[in-house]
Amino acid sequence: MNTRTHSIRGLGWRHRDLPSHIFVGLVVLVTFFPLYFMLITSVKSTSQMRHYFLVPVTPVYWNNYVVAFRQLMRYFLNTxxxxxxxxxxxILLSAFTAFVFARFAFPGKAVLFYAIISLLMVPSVLTLVPAFVWIKNLGLLNTYWALIFPYMAGGQVFGIYLLxxxxxxxxxxxxxxxxVDGANIFQVFARIALPLAKPMLSVIGIVNLLSTWNDYIWPLVTLQENSMRTLTIGxxxxxxxxxxxxxxLFAGYVLGSLPLFILFMVAMRPFMSGLTAGAVKM
Incomplete structure (x- = not known):
């Protein structure tokens, strides 16, 4: 009797959990299907892609990766x-700025901090034209600095907020x-603050690397010379x-994603530690 009761209860729990299991399965499917589709399409010919859209097929065209690498090598280097x-x-500028805000008192400190953080609420598309005019007037179009300066200026805000x-x-x-041992502010920052903040620095680094690596609109606007363009444009x-x-094309997607995937796998532990530390200390 007890065994039958337990089996009925277990069956009831399984039925009760079925919707959540279905939901999790759908989330996993939606998450990993683009990766699956990218991988199988990267080794197909155009004809195979049209006739066998969702399934793997033979022969496998590994030469697609050779073609993609040769075409995109310059764009990889630029990126x-x-x-x-x-x-x-x-990382360096946001860490030092955050260190000053955290450890020093000066007039207008709170106002300046909240003014900087308020930039997080400004959509990047609103600054596109002013930033382009600024870069053009400085004569930086078709140079690496046309990307580097805006990326460094915009990426600091999130880092300052976290750190x-x-x-x-x-x-x-x-x-x-x-x-007391005679260290100045820069030595204190480099020898104490930065080592203790390594998990948070990894979070800032990975988040900004993703946004920099995957940016499309700004390189398209500021880089007209083909030899200077980045991977997303290439x-x-x-x-x-x-x-x-x-x-x-899809082989290029795989090659373009591979460095980020490897980096995240290597830095996953400090990245997760940084997320946890940020959740606790903010």
Whole structure:
């Protein structure tokens, strides 16, 4: 009798959990289907893509990756240069600014901080034309700096917001002891504040790397020379007026996503630690 009762209860729980299981399954399907479609299409010919849209098919065209890499190699390099300068600059400048806001008192501190944070509510499209005019007047069109300067200026706001609260929670005794030992503000910042904030810095770095790597509109507006364009613009050249080379195009998507995927897998632990620290300390 008890066994039958337990089995009925277990069946009831399974029926009760069925909607949640279906919902989770749908979320997983919607999340991973684009990745599946990108991978199978990257090794198809255009004809295979049209006739076997959703299923893998043979023969496999690995040459699509060779074609994509040769076509996109220059754009990869441009994107890596821009991201390699922008992201460390964002991390360093936002960290030092947040450190000043957290550890020092000066007139207008609160007003200035909230004025900076309010920029998070300004849509980027509203600053597109003013930023373009500014870059043009400085003579920076068709240069890496046309991307680097705006990325560094815009990316700092989120970093300042996260790090200011984090630095404020560090005990004053650590900084006081460093000052007693003769350390100046830059040494205190580099030797104490930055090492303690590594998880938060990884969050800021990954978030800004994603936005920099995947940006399309701003490079399209400011870079007219083909040799200077970034990866997101370069992928467009697989799309013709009358025909699109889907295999090399999707192979380019895979190659473009691979560095970000590898970086996230390597930095996943500090990234998750930073998210947890930010949730607790803000």
């Amino acid at each position: 890596a240069i821009v991201a390699g300068v922008s992201v460390p600059g964002i 200011r609260g984090y630095f404020a929670t560090i005990p004053n005794e650590l900084f006081d002891s460093a000052k 992928l467009r050249y697989f799309q013709g007026q009358f025909q699109t080379n889907y295999g090399p």
